[in-house]
Amino acid sequence: MELEQILKLINAVSQSEVEHFRMEEGNLKLDIKKAKKKKAVQMAAEPVAAMTVPAAASIEEAEPQGNKVKAPLVGTFYNAPSPEEAPFVQVGDRVEKGQTLGIIEAMKLMNEIQSDYAGVVTAILVENEQMVEYGQPLFVIQ
Structure with a gap:
């Protein structure tokens, strides 16, 4: 199996609903697993009082x-x-x-x-x- 075919397989699996794909062909073994996606919980937004944000310097300190x-x-x-x-x-x-x-x-x-x-x-x-x-x-x- 050529690299191009393997990449097409990976792309096809990543765009599908399949979570795990395994294939063996001769001495080639291919095992593709998708990382589990975390579901986002959406909550109703409540009005919040405006807050002042410190300058970007504090953000840089965290880096x-x-x-x-x-x-x-x-x-x-x-x-x-x-x-x-x-x-x-x-x-x-x-x-x-x-x-x-x-x-x-x-x-x-x-x-x-x-x-x-x-x-x-x-x-x-x-x-x-x-x-x-x-x-x-x-x-x-x-």
């Missing part, structure tokens, strides 16, 4: 400062080599350039996420087994 390690691809983030093992890093850990920080699984391939910086991990911005997008910040290192 962790430092070098951000971003996702190089779309996939599922894992913070440890296996569910039974300890995470690669935790907040406060010292890391070296090239050290493995986590794994992103894409199309059943495990891709190690390595630090571009030496320093201390000040924030981990994603949860274990969370879907991540290309370019999404994962870690902050100072």
Whole structure:
């Protein structure tokens, strides 16, 4: 099966109501699972008194400062080599350039996420087994 056909299958499953698709053809095994969507609850809005919002400076303070390690691809983030093992890093850990920080699984391939910086991990911005997008910040290192 060609890559183009696999991508068409993934697209077809993502646009359908199918939540789980599994296929085996020769030595190729394809297993596609959709992330469960959370249903939004809509409530009737009540009038609220106008409030003043602090300047944008307070919003910037909430954003962790430092070098951000971003996702190089779309996939599922894992913070440890296996569910039974300890995470690669935790907040406060010292890391070296090239050290493995986590794994992103894409199309059943495990891709190690390595630090571009030496320093201390000040924030981990994603949860274990969370879907991540290309370019999404994962870690902050100072």
